[in-house]
Amino acid sequence: MNAASFLNHVLQNATATTGHRKPPQPTKPKSLTATILNHLRFGCVTKAVSILFSSPVPLDFSLYARLFQICASNKAIVEARKVESHLITFNPSPPTFLLNRAIETYGKCGCLADARELFDEMPRRDGGSWNAMITAYSQNACPEKALDLFRDMNKSGVFASEVTFSSVLGSCASVLALWVAKQVHGLILKYGFCGNVILESSLVDVYGKCGMMTESRRMFDEIENPNNVSWNVIVRRYLDMKQEKQAVLMFSEMVRMKVRPLNHTVSNALVACSSVHGLKEGIQIHGYAIKINLEVDEIVLSSLVDMYTKCGDMESALVMFELPSSKNLITWTSLMSGYAMSGKIREARELFNEMPERSLVSWNAMLTGYARASKWDEALDFVSLMLKETKAVDHVTLGLVLKVSSATRDIELGKQVHGYVYRHGFYCNVLVGNALLDMYGKCGNLRCARVWFYQISHLRDEVSWNSLLTSHARHGLSEETITMFWNMLGETMPSNFTFATLLASCANTFTLEPGKQIHGFMIRNDYEMDIVITGALVDMYSKCRCIDYALGIFRVADWSDVILWNSMILGCFHNRKYEKVLELFELMEKEDIKPDHVTIQGILLACISQGCVELGRQYFDSMTDKYCIIPRLEHYQSMIELYGRSGCMDQLEDFIKKMPFEPTEAMLIRIFDFCQEQKHFKLGEWASDQLDRLNPSTPAQFDFVDNT
Structure with a gap:
C-alpha cells in the first residue's frame, strides 16, 4: 500500500467511526499553516506532522519543503512518510522539486527502498532527482548502486551537477573504482567545473585511496586555493599510503601557507610522526597545536x-595524560601500551589495573608487552585472567597466545588454540594460520606443520612458506628445505628472508651446489644483496670450502657491518687461511670498523694456529685498553690454549693468577694436560689440587716424576 492509499484508508475509517455526527468545519489553509509552523518553532515535529496529516486540504508547497527538511534533520522517517502521503493525496501532480526533497529525506533517514520506489514512480525527473537518489546511495554505503545509477543517468542524457559528481567520486573512492573516477574527472573538465575546490579535493581523495599518489599530488597542486579540507585529504592520503614523511612535510607546508588545520589534520600529522618515531617533528606540531x-x-x-x-618519551606522554579531559579509553591504552613496549611491564600492569574500562585492544596491548619482554609465565597467567573477564578474542589475541605457546614449546596449549580457531571460524584468517604454522614448527611437530600448511593452501602466502622452510631448516632437515624452496617458486616469489634461511641450510650441510643455484637465482631476478644476504653467502661459501668465492663477495660488499667482517674472518680461519685473518683485521682497523668480542675471538684462534703468542697477548690486552670490550670466558680459554700449545708455561701461570675469576673445570683440565706435556710440575700440581677439590671422587695424577 503506497502513501496515498494509506491516507485514503485512514480517512475512510475516520468517516465510518464518526457515524452520523456533523462533520467539522474545514480549517482555513492559512490557519493550519500557522499552527504547524508554531509547533515546528517549539520543536514539536510529530505534532506538526499529525496536524498536516489530518488536514483534508492541500497546503502551500513551501510548507511541505520545510517539513521534509526538518524530518531529514531529525531522521523522522514515520513523519516523512506522512508528509509525502499528504502531498501526493491532495496534489496528483506534485512539483518535481518536492519529490526530490522527499527522496533526499528518505536517503538521510536510511530508507533506500522508499527513496528508490518514489524515484521509479516519478512521472517527471530532473537532474535533482538523479542527484538525490545517487547521493542517497552514496551516503548509505551503497557505492556500487550509486555508480550504476550514475551510468543510467548519463545514458538518459541528463547532465550531472557538482553535487552529483561529488557523490559519485565518493562512491569511486569507497570501491576503489579508479577507471570510473578518471572518466568522471574527464566529465568534470568537459562541463567546466574546474576550480570547484570540493570536486578537486574529492579527486585528490579518490586518487590517493586508489594508491595513485602521484596523480593525487598533481591534482592537489592544481587547486588554486586549497582549503583546510583539501589539506586534510592530502595529509591523510600520504599517511594511509605509508608515506609518513611526506604527510609531515605537507602539514608543514600547510602551516607555512597560514591555513588553519582541522583537528583531524593535526591528529594525522602526529600519527605520521609516531610511525617514523619523529619526536622532534612531533614536538613542533605540539607547539603549533598549543598556539x-x-x-x-x-x-x-x-x-x-x-x-x-x-x-619513547614516556615522561611527556604522562604529562599529556594528566591534563584535564585527557583520560579516556584511547589514552589509557596508548600510555599503558607505551610502558609495555618500552619494557616497563610493572608500570604498564599498574596502569592496566587502574583502567576504569578496557577494550580488547587494551588486553592485547598488555599481552603484547609480556610477549615482547619474554615474560612467558606472566603472559600465560594474563591469558587466563583475560579469558575469565572478557569473552572478546580476535585474531591478534590468538596470534599472541600462539606466540607464547611457541616460546614455551607448549604444544598442548597450541592445540587448544587450534581447536578454538576451528570452532569460532578464525581458520580463514591468514595471520592466525601462519601463527599456527610457526607454533607447530617451533614445537618440533613438523608433521602437524606440514598437514596444516596444506590445509591452508587457499590462504598461504610468502610468510607461510618461510615459516615452513625455517622450521625444517632449524631441525637440520636441509635437503627437505631446499626441495620445498623449488616447490615454493610455483606459488609465490621468495623474499630475502627466504634466501637467508636457505643459504644457512646449505652452510649447515656443506651443500655447495644448491647454494650456488640460489645465489644465481637471486642475481638473475635482481634481488637486493643486503647485508644479511651478503653475510649468509659469505658464511655458506666459507663453510663449503670455497673461500675465494666468499672473499669475492666480501670485497664488493658494504664494509660498515662488523657481523660481515666476523663472518669473513671466521670463514678464513675455518679454511686455514690464518695469514688472511690477520690481514683482514688490519684492514678492518684501517677502515675504522670497531671489532666486537666475536672478532677478537677469531683473531685469537688464528694466533693459536700460527703460534703467535706475543701477537695474541697484544690483541687480548687491546680488548679492554683499546676497544673497551670486556673479555668473555671463551677469550680466557683461547689465551690458555695459546700459551699451553706454545709451551709458555710461566706466562700461562702468570695469566691464570691474574684472571678475575676462578678457572673452570674445563680450563683446569686443559692446564693439567699442558703441564703433563711440558713436564711443568708446579703448575700441574696446582691444577691437580683444584680438580681434586672440584671432583674429589676422580683425583687427577701426574704420570711423570719431578726431576728438579
Missing part, C-alpha cells in the same frame, strides 16, 4: 599521548 588552541581537543590530545609513547 592555535587545539591542544585541548580530545582527538589531538589522544594523538599527542600516542605520539610521545611511540617515540
Whole structure:
C-alpha cells in the first residue's frame, strides 16, 4: 500500500467511526499553516506532522519543503512518510522539486527502498532527482548502486551537477573504482567545473585511496586555493599510503601557507610522526597545536599521548595524560601500551589495573608487552585472567597466545588454540594460520606443520612458506628445505628472508651446489644483496670450502657491518687461511670498523694456529685498553690454549693468577694436560689440587716424576 492509499484508508475509517455526527468545519489553509509552523518553532515535529496529516486540504508547497527538511534533520522517517502521503493525496501532480526533497529525506533517514520506489514512480525527473537518489546511495554505503545509477543517468542524457559528481567520486573512492573516477574527472573538465575546490579535493581523495599518489599530488597542486579540507585529504592520503614523511612535510607546508588545520589534520600529522618515531617533528606540531588552541581537543590530545609513547618519551606522554579531559579509553591504552613496549611491564600492569574500562585492544596491548619482554609465565597467567573477564578474542589475541605457546614449546596449549580457531571460524584468517604454522614448527611437530600448511593452501602466502622452510631448516632437515624452496617458486616469489634461511641450510650441510643455484637465482631476478644476504653467502661459501668465492663477495660488499667482517674472518680461519685473518683485521682497523668480542675471538684462534703468542697477548690486552670490550670466558680459554700449545708455561701461570675469576673445570683440565706435556710440575700440581677439590671422587695424577 503506497502513501496515498494509506491516507485514503485512514480517512475512510475516520468517516465510518464518526457515524452520523456533523462533520467539522474545514480549517482555513492559512490557519493550519500557522499552527504547524508554531509547533515546528517549539520543536514539536510529530505534532506538526499529525496536524498536516489530518488536514483534508492541500497546503502551500513551501510548507511541505520545510517539513521534509526538518524530518531529514531529525531522521523522522514515520513523519516523512506522512508528509509525502499528504502531498501526493491532495496534489496528483506534485512539483518535481518536492519529490526530490522527499527522496533526499528518505536517503538521510536510511530508507533506500522508499527513496528508490518514489524515484521509479516519478512521472517527471530532473537532474535533482538523479542527484538525490545517487547521493542517497552514496551516503548509505551503497557505492556500487550509486555508480550504476550514475551510468543510467548519463545514458538518459541528463547532465550531472557538482553535487552529483561529488557523490559519485565518493562512491569511486569507497570501491576503489579508479577507471570510473578518471572518466568522471574527464566529465568534470568537459562541463567546466574546474576550480570547484570540493570536486578537486574529492579527486585528490579518490586518487590517493586508489594508491595513485602521484596523480593525487598533481591534482592537489592544481587547486588554486586549497582549503583546510583539501589539506586534510592530502595529509591523510600520504599517511594511509605509508608515506609518513611526506604527510609531515605537507602539514608543514600547510602551516607555512597560514591555513588553519582541522583537528583531524593535526591528529594525522602526529600519527605520521609516531610511525617514523619523529619526536622532534612531533614536538613542533605540539607547539603549533598549543598556539592555535587545539591542544585541548580530545582527538589531538589522544594523538599527542600516542605520539610521545611511540617515540619513547614516556615522561611527556604522562604529562599529556594528566591534563584535564585527557583520560579516556584511547589514552589509557596508548600510555599503558607505551610502558609495555618500552619494557616497563610493572608500570604498564599498574596502569592496566587502574583502567576504569578496557577494550580488547587494551588486553592485547598488555599481552603484547609480556610477549615482547619474554615474560612467558606472566603472559600465560594474563591469558587466563583475560579469558575469565572478557569473552572478546580476535585474531591478534590468538596470534599472541600462539606466540607464547611457541616460546614455551607448549604444544598442548597450541592445540587448544587450534581447536578454538576451528570452532569460532578464525581458520580463514591468514595471520592466525601462519601463527599456527610457526607454533607447530617451533614445537618440533613438523608433521602437524606440514598437514596444516596444506590445509591452508587457499590462504598461504610468502610468510607461510618461510615459516615452513625455517622450521625444517632449524631441525637440520636441509635437503627437505631446499626441495620445498623449488616447490615454493610455483606459488609465490621468495623474499630475502627466504634466501637467508636457505643459504644457512646449505652452510649447515656443506651443500655447495644448491647454494650456488640460489645465489644465481637471486642475481638473475635482481634481488637486493643486503647485508644479511651478503653475510649468509659469505658464511655458506666459507663453510663449503670455497673461500675465494666468499672473499669475492666480501670485497664488493658494504664494509660498515662488523657481523660481515666476523663472518669473513671466521670463514678464513675455518679454511686455514690464518695469514688472511690477520690481514683482514688490519684492514678492518684501517677502515675504522670497531671489532666486537666475536672478532677478537677469531683473531685469537688464528694466533693459536700460527703460534703467535706475543701477537695474541697484544690483541687480548687491546680488548679492554683499546676497544673497551670486556673479555668473555671463551677469550680466557683461547689465551690458555695459546700459551699451553706454545709451551709458555710461566706466562700461562702468570695469566691464570691474574684472571678475575676462578678457572673452570674445563680450563683446569686443559692446564693439567699442558703441564703433563711440558713436564711443568708446579703448575700441574696446582691444577691437580683444584680438580681434586672440584671432583674429589676422580683425583687427577701426574704420570711423570719431578726431576728438579
